Amino acid sequence: MRIGYARVSTQDQHLDLQEDALAKAGCEKVFQDFMSGARADRPGLIDALSHLREGDVLVVWKLDRLGRSVKGLVDLVEELANRKVHFQSITDQIDTSTVAGRFFFNVMASMAQMERELIGERTKAGLEVARKLGRVGGRKRKMSDGKIESAKKLLATGMPPKDVSKNLGISVPTLYRWLPASRRV
Known part of the structure; x- marks a missing residue:
């Protein structure tokens, strides 16, 4: 059985693109979450994992929909492998049922982690420059x-x-x- 998992970070984002791709990939069930991938307590993912049996495939639209850290992604895919469950990322063309797919997964997970860290570094640098220029972030004060x-x-x-x-x-x-x-x- 192919089980899909779709996630967006906020309620006002839409899952249509992901759900269409998962349906085209042959997923019989699709579980979804509307929350950050950094959170470990994602009910949709927990539910999807509980439905997976030996020989099944967990399918996501893109690798970053499953998790945020390389360690988290690698641990999850390793847990799936121990349960004899495969993993597939449609956009990233990763399929852990093959040796090349497992290798490519590790490379892509590392690159995704690096990209997130670079974004974080650039954000911090931008905020630091803004502070030096006298700008303060956040909402305007209600009390003047x-x-x-x-x-x-x-x-x-x-x-x-x-x-x-x-x-x-x-x-x-x-x-x-x-x-x-x-x-x-």
């Missing part, structure tokens, strides 16, 4: 210095925190985060 001063004055007049937060267009927890009871004077 003016809002903090206004909140202090309104609280000093005895206005309830709920009304202060409504007046400033912020949530009560945001108000408390910026003006804990110990700092309000």
Whole structure:
């Protein structure tokens, strides 16, 4: 039996391309996840693995859909081999039922890991340059210095925190985060 596994990182992404390719590859069942490949607790993958029997083939559209680290991929394919289950990646043209396929899998897994690490390094370098240029990442602050001063004055007049937060267009927890009871004077 050929069992497919499809994954995207977020709910707003679509699995159509992967599911079509898995159907064309002859998968009788396809399991799916909508979460990061870095997570070990992917219910769709766990379910797919539990359905695999000796002689079956786990099929993915692309190698990175299965996992994020070389070690994780190699360990998973090794676990499948121990269970006498084969692995196939359609796009990467990997089929572990052959010697060449097993070799190619190890090479591709190493290259995928290197690519992820290079992306991480470039991202870190870009963030460092941005910080040096005075840019700060993340969401804009809800509480400006003016809002903090206004909140202090309104609280000093005895206005309830709920009304202060409504007046400033912020949530009560945001108000408390910026003006804990110990700092309000």
